[in-house]
Every structure is written in structure tokens, then in C-alpha cells.
Amino acid sequence: MTTETTFPVNKSDVASFSKDRQEPQWLTDLRLSSLENVDSLELPKPDKTKIQKWNFSNFDLKANVTETSVTASIKELIGSEENVQALVAQKNGVTLSKKLASSLTEKGVIFTDFETAVKEHSELVEKYFMSEAVSTNEHRLTALHAALVNGGTFVYVPKNVEVEIPLQAVYAQEGTFGLFNHVLIVAEANSSVTYIENYITEGEAVEKVANIVAEVYVADNATVHFGAVDNFSAETTTYVNRRGQVNGKDAKIYWALGQMNDGNTVSENTTYLHGEGSYGDTKTVSIGRGKQVQNFTTNVIHFGKNSDGQILKHGVMRDEATSIFNGVSKIEHGATKANGEQTERVLMLSEKARGDANPILLIDEDDVTAGHAASVGKIDPIQMFYLMSRGLSRREAERLIIHGFLEPVVGQLPIESVKEQLKEVIERKVN
């Protein structure tokens, strides 16, 4: 336990916040019971990273949003607003723009902000919200999250509906506001959907906290593509936990995560492969710079027979940054014929940076296949020689190698403007 256990909120704050938002009773109750647990629960313990002294509690909950339309930095991410067919854009949890093509609403697709969802689709949200993928009392940060959730979106795709256009969400954070963002995605049987999100910081450089949870539920034969670019500033301490509950037979989830935060970050991404023949594909890229400390843990947990889990993590480390890359493929007893593969690669650009790649296979079943590969290395001087021998400057050659190294994930992002934006972020961070 740390000495700092007092959070800047009490029971009556939470109750009145919930009341102001006209939330259903179940959510008010859940908030209050979670808040009670905050003090007694411990912080999560990401393997090989000490976070006891990180700031998870110094924030306020006044949104102070004056804008009524999307901000300039959000606009950059969505391109021309008229062309966007599915969008939720928020700043400090306040929705600035929301849009869903009528062709989709007619089919019963829901894509709306969390605040609206709990009012208009209370039963659906209650059924899934922190019920299975993430529970409120896992540790202090999940309890805090449940108590204070103040932003996010809800996606619901009914049976047999294939959403062809990507659903885009942008979440901006400003000031000392503590962002507790919850993304809940439910894909019913035989449905498919692509969701992509961006997190950004606006305004002056002040310490802040972001606490993000995403839960994705995938039913029989459904497919979810989940893309994300996290790009919080150096002063932001981030806890982000994205989990996929792949329950359906032959259900599939594809994660493409660009982890570009400049501040200290704990990022967990877990896929539970319950369905027989279910598939989980995780691709992540990250860049560490400055003195930031980050922990990226990817878990794929196999329960279903013939389930297949793939993990690919690429990280670039510079300056004095420290990153831990944990990849865990766990195959439970009974998950016969499961296959778990993982690769972690770290490219070191500086002598003072630290990058650890830890591939872990935990296997409780005989009849499975699994494999892992990990490497931590510098840019190959022979590759540099080759590129420079064609006239590229050292800087340009390095740039190409780094972009190439990150391409396996960057190339997976399904929205062109977001992909370009990620490339620009990478450019800025490596130069």
C-alpha cells in the first residue's frame, strides 16, 4: 500500500455526478460500491515495472469544456467532417460531435457516447459493462474507473449486420481533468465492425491522469477490428486496459494499437479466446523517448479448442526511455489444438534507453502448438550501408528503417487519415 490513498472525490460527489447525468440506478450503485473499494484495493502490478509512486490520484473532475464543435486537433484526425459517416468526438468526456449514417441506425447499429448509452440502452450496457472482460474490483484502478467513468462510447452491432464503414472515435483531454474513458463494444453473432480511436492531449502541459478501459464482446462468427492510437502528452500518467472477450465460436478480434504516449504508461491488452475456433490477432507498436517509463503487456488466453492467438509487438526506444514488453500466451487445460504465437522486437536507438522483451508461454494442455521469438537490437550497420549506398542520407536511411520496422502494425490501421496521423506522430517522435 502506498501512503497516498485519498482521492479527490467522495461519495456525495459521485452520487451527485451520477444524478446530474440522470443515470440509471444500477450505474449509480455500481459507482458507489466501486468507490468504497478504491482505498482497500491495491494498484495493479505490471510485471517488471514499479508504478507505486506514479500519479494516479492527482486530478480534478471539472471538464471545463467551452467548445461546442470539434477542436482543431480533433479536426486533423477526422479530416473533412462531412465525409465522416460514423464519429464520436469528445473533449474531457464532453461530446462535441456525434454522427452515424442513417443506413446503420436503421439496421439497429448503436454508436453513441457512453453518457447517452446508459440512458437510452440501459439494459444492454448493464449486461456488459465491467461484467466479464474487466471487473470493477480487480485492483484500485479498475475500481476507480467504475466509480468515476466520465467519457467514452458504446458500440452495438446486432446479429448478421456487417458495418462496412469504420466507426471513429477521438478523445481529447485538457488541463488537470482526470479522464475515465470507457469503450464498450458488443458484436452479436455473424456481425462485423471496425472501430478506431485516438487519444490526444490539448492545451498547456500540466500533470494529469488518464484511466482507460475498453471491453469488446465478440459472439459466434463475429469479427471486430479494433484500432487505436494513444498519443497523450509527457505529463499524462496513463493506465489503459483493453480486453477482448471472444466468446463466440469462430469469433475473431484484430487489435492494431499504436502506443505513442509521451508520459508514463501502463498498457494492458488481453484477449480471452473462449470460443471454439476463435481467433485473436494483436499487433502493437510503440516508441519510448525522453525519460518515460512504459509497460506494455499483451495476454492471449486460450480456453477454446482450436483457438488461435497471434501477438506481434514492435517497439523503438530512444533517449533514456524504459519500456517493458511482456507477451503472454496462456493455453488452458482443455484448449486442444490451440495455437499461440508471439513475436516481440525492440529496436534500440540510444545507449541509455532500456527495452526488455519478455515472451512467456504458459501451457496447460498437451495437444497444442506454440512458439515465440524475441529480439532487442540496434539498427544493423549493414542495412544502413545498403540504403546509404543508394544516396540516402544517414538520417533518411534511419528513418526508413524505423518506419519499416513499425510498418507491420501501422499498415493495419483501417482509416487512412488515422494511419497518416500515426506516421506523422512516429516521424515526430523518432526525429
Next chain:
Amino acid sequence: MSTPSLKVEDLHVSIEEKEILKGFGIEVKGGEIHAIMGPNGTGKSTLASALMGHPKYEVTSGSASINGEDLFEMEVDERARAGLFLAMQYPSEISGVTNADFVRSAINSTREEGDEISLMKFIRKMDEKMNTLEMDESFQHRYLNEGFSGGEKKRNEILQLMMLEPKIAILDEIDSGLDIDALKVVSQGINQMREERKDQFGCLIITHYQRLLNYIKPDFVHVMMQGKIVKSGGPELAERLEAEGYDWIKEELGIEDETVGQE
């Protein structure tokens, strides 16, 4: 335009403190094709790598210049931008970087900002050169050399050569591992450069088989042993080597071991 030239004098090169090149000299001018032949282990590839600036090789003495500029004062990329090109025996694989993106960046690296090659012009040129080299269109979008067969890598080297239009090209055993059809195609690429660029293109071909020279007619043939040129002549020298091997040269010059020990 003046005729380009690569001039190498009394070059000594070591690798891990072992001397490989021991007083090598040559001059290659635009419009000329030189072939350097020699048995394995005589320093041929060391020459190619050292001239381009491979980090493993250390130039201990001697000089080399391109168009009068000191090669060893230049970084690798500056040598390339001065017009030197090396078609490598073992080109690197670069994951995540497509062939087309790479070649375009390379072309633009020799141009001023604002004067970059237009996309249309680039595509047309790339299509045309790939056609000459009988390369499938898909190679444009594949990652640079990744998963390419030996022969595909060699074609790709020549493709880059044709796209970048260097003033002086060194081909380091470009024929090794090529079947006869691929050899013809690759030679066609070089011959096309020669015809189009005339005295603005000079070439130094390193090989230990004469067969490549059936398709690319050299103006000068040099034999390399013990880290330097021991005999020079015209195309007839290559033919004699093909027919009689290298022993007669060793005998003539009183050389017992033609190698430099290792390469």
C-alpha cells in the same frame, strides 16, 4: 558534360587488421566497361565494398576518386550522390519498406528539394525498367529484397542501377547464382544503360566466370591475384582464361598462391 571517371591508385585495404588489397590501381572512364576477373579469395569483392565505403573494411593507404573528388573523404551516401553505384553480391533485406518507396527516396536524394521526380514519371520509368528486366509488377510493392530469391535480388540491384543512372557502376559478382535466362536479362539491362548513357556511364564488372562477358562485351579485362591487378588486356584475355584457366598466368608471373588468405 565531361566524361565521368573512377580512379584508384595503390589502394591498400584491411579487414580486421588483415591486409586484403595490396596496391590495387585502375581507372574506369565513362563509356568503358572493365572486367576484373580472378579466382576466389583474391580480393575482388573487398575492392567493391571498400570503394563504396562498407563499414567493415579499412582503407590503410592509397587513393580513390570519382570525377576528381576524393572518395575516401566522402560518406557512403555522398559517394552515391557523386555517381558511384555498387550492385551488391548480398544486398540487405529491409522489412516494411517497399521497393518503390525506396527507389523513389533514392532518386529524390540526388535531387534538390522542390525538384523531386513526379509520381507519374517515376511510375512510367519503373514500369519500363522492370519490363526490360522481366520483373513482375508485384515487386514494386514488395518489401525491399525481403524473401527475394538470389536471382530476384540480382535483378533488383540492376533495376536500382537503371533507375538511379549512376555515372560509374561496380557490379560485384552479379552473375553468381543466376541461370542463363536471368543472366541474359540482367546483361540486357547493363547494355541498355551503355547504349543510352554512352560516355556518361562506365562500368566495372567483377566476376570469376567468363560467361557474363559473353553478354556484356568488356573493353578491358584485368586479372586480380594477391590483392592487385597482375595482368590486363582486351576481351581476348577473358576468352583465354575461359579456355585455359588461371594457371598459365600464375606460371608466367611465378605466383604459387594467388589468394590473399581469406576474403
